Amino acid sequence: MATRGLFISFEGIDGAGKSSHIEPLAEAFRDQGRTVTRTREPGGTPLAESLRSLLLGEAMDPLTEALLAFAARRDHICQVIAPALARGEVVLCDRFTDATFAYQGAGRGFSTETLSILERMVQTGIALEPDLMLEPHLTLWFDLPPALAASRLESARAPDRFEAQDADFFARVAQGYAERAQSAPQRFVRIDAAQSRHSVWQQITQALVRRGWLAIMVAAGGGPR
Numbered sequence: 001m002a003t004r005g006l007f008i009s010f011e012g013i014d015g016a017g018k019s020s021h022i023e024p025l026a027e028a029f030r031d032q033g034r035t036v037t038r039t040r041e042p043g044g045t046p047l048a049e050s051l052r053s054l055l056l057g058e059a060m061d062p063l064t065e066a067l068l069a070f071a072a073r074r075d076h077i078c079q080v081i082a083p084a085l086a087r088g089e090v091v092l093c094d095r096f097t098d099a100t101f102a103y104q105g106a107g108r109g110f111s112t113e114t115l116s117i118l119e120r121m122v123q124t125g126i127a128l129e130p131d132l133m134l135e136p137h138l139t140l141w142f143d144l145p146p147a148l149a150a151s152r153l154e155s156a157r158a159p160d161r162f163e164a165q166d167a168d169f170f171a172r173v174a175q176g177y178a179e180r181a182q183s184a185p186q187r188f189v190r191i192d193a194a195q196s197r198h199s200v201w202q203q204i205t206q207a208l209v210r211r212g213w214l215a216i217m218v219a220a221g222g223g224p225r
């Protein structure tokens with residue numbers, strides 16, 4: 001089994017089931033002797049967590065939103081993600097740049113050309129390979145109809161500034177994810193997140209087993225409880 005650093009992001013609209021699957025996957029990797037860094041965006045460092053509070057709590061225009069998301073990301077990459085990958089760890093990240101394209105781009109209608117420029121600025125010039133754009137090796141995209149996500153969230157928690165948006169907003173965000181997935185089919189794996197927890201777990205582990213990143217035995221058991 002490979003021991004190089006592995007960067008996996010979890011994406012999808014609010015309520016898609018991402019958070020429920022991150023710790024079980026971290027456990028599966030630890031069971032196989034890997035060191036795991038579990039983190040999230042916006043956030044993952046003290047500075048980025050402060051920016052997260054602003055993003056989720058304060059009204060602002062879409063450019064400000066995009067700049068704060070990328071500022072938080074830059075700090076997170078420099079302080080946490082790049083060092084962990086350089087140590088050969090598995091990095092499991094609850095959202096990354098695809099979320100900015102889906103929420104600020106598709107959701108808010110902000111220019112994707114500008115987001116692409118920011119993406120390149122923020123994700124290059126780091127560590128050992130300064131010319132390479134740091135991206136997840138794999139993105140698990142939890143795809144499910146916005147109405148189903150909303151009904152799951154209703155009983156789960158109080159909404160933040162994004163979760164409180166209307167159905168049209170989430171339809172655009174979902175479409176934004178679909179377009180991002182289409183533009184990078186080798187990086188994205190679509191998870192049918194409308195299925196049962198057991199089925200979702202099977203889909204996730206099978207994708208990792210296929211790439212040789214998890215042993216087959218993990219696919220049989222485990223998962224969220």
Ligand SMILES: Nc1ncnc2c1ncn2[C@@H]1O[C@H](COP(=O)(O)OP(=O)(O)O)[C@@H](O)[C@H]1O
Pocket residue numbers: 012013014015016017018019020021152153155156193194195196197198200
């Ligand atoms: N496959 C599933 N079927 C039914 N409910 C689920 C499933 N996956 C997660 N949930 C529930 O849906 C809600 C949202 O899940 P969560 O993992 O917090 O989503 P996200 O992190 O994508 O916002 C939680 O109450 C969770 O227990």
Ligand SMILES: Cc1cn([C@H]2C[C@H](O)[C@@H](COP(=O)(O)OP(=O)(O)O)O2)c(=O)[nH]c1=O
Pocket residue numbers: 014019040041042056069094095096097099100101103104160162163
């Ligand atoms: C990373 C990122 C998140 N977001 C939004 C999406 C989510 O609604 C919110 C926080 O995501 P999330 O961590 O999924 O929230 P929760 O802890 O409630 O599950 O931030 C953006 O708008 N742009 C971004 O670049």
